[in-house]
Amino acid sequence: MKNADAVAALAALAQENRLDVFRLLVQAGPDGMAAGVVATALKLAPNTLTFHFDRLRDAGLVTVRRDGRSMIYAARFEAMNSLLGFLTENCCQGAVETCAPVTCKPVRKKREKEPAP
Amino acid sequence: MKNADAVAALAALAQENRLDVFRLLVQAGPDGMAAGVVATALKLAPNTLTFHFDRLRDAGLVTVRRDGRSMIYAARFEAMNSLLGFLTENCCQGAVETCAPVTCKPVRKKREKEPAP
């Protein structure tokens, strides 16, 4: 990932409504959600929402497909994960402990025990 | 982490120079780097750099301490990791495969990948 792509993605996410939209799509998963459903869930005007979807799409963070009258938007997980990887790249010059690993957290909690030092 | 905090952090990172600064500090690790060293490395005017450091600091992404004449800036890894966690929260309703885990990558040799698919 290039710096400019990361800036574009971050800028797309750096807005309250768009961050809400994106996180909703992340939670919805690969099947996505209709624009109208998102508009209702987040109480956004449809034209405002289109504006924000466009930004997310230009940044490569979402895809769209038509289904009848509805437009279905979905998060691009590959892009999200590239972005996260870009931010943590070469962190701490290898001292991974300082820079704790981040994983995609499923809904249910699952913890593994660490042996005490 | 609250939505507003995440927006602040993302906005701080959504700027070419600041993203460069932050990534440099992430790579530098917890000891941080002097402002002047960052300025030289990234070829930024000192006042411009101060402006950007302020944004990063307001967003909680870096800390600063004085050492003689120098100001030493360091990334706040805790904040970075909260942000990454916030973005991936409840992703895919638990279908972790779709939403590949991201880990903090230690330093290793650069590798060009992807021969045309």
Add this chain to the structure above:
DNA sequence: CATATATTTCAATGATTATTGAAATAACTC
């Protein structure tokens, strides 16, 4: 104290961005 170094503050300027309201397009149903 005088001078050099490191960084910050301040004011001005140009550039980008989000929201709105009204109108347009696209698809479905009768």
Add this chain to the structure above:
DNA sequence: GAGTTATTTCAATAATCATTGAAATATATG
């Protein structure tokens, strides 16, 4: 085709942001 639903386009307005140059502050050294 008329009417309805879902979404997009367009133009205008208001708000925020990055960079610059000049001057100020803080620390170190002779």
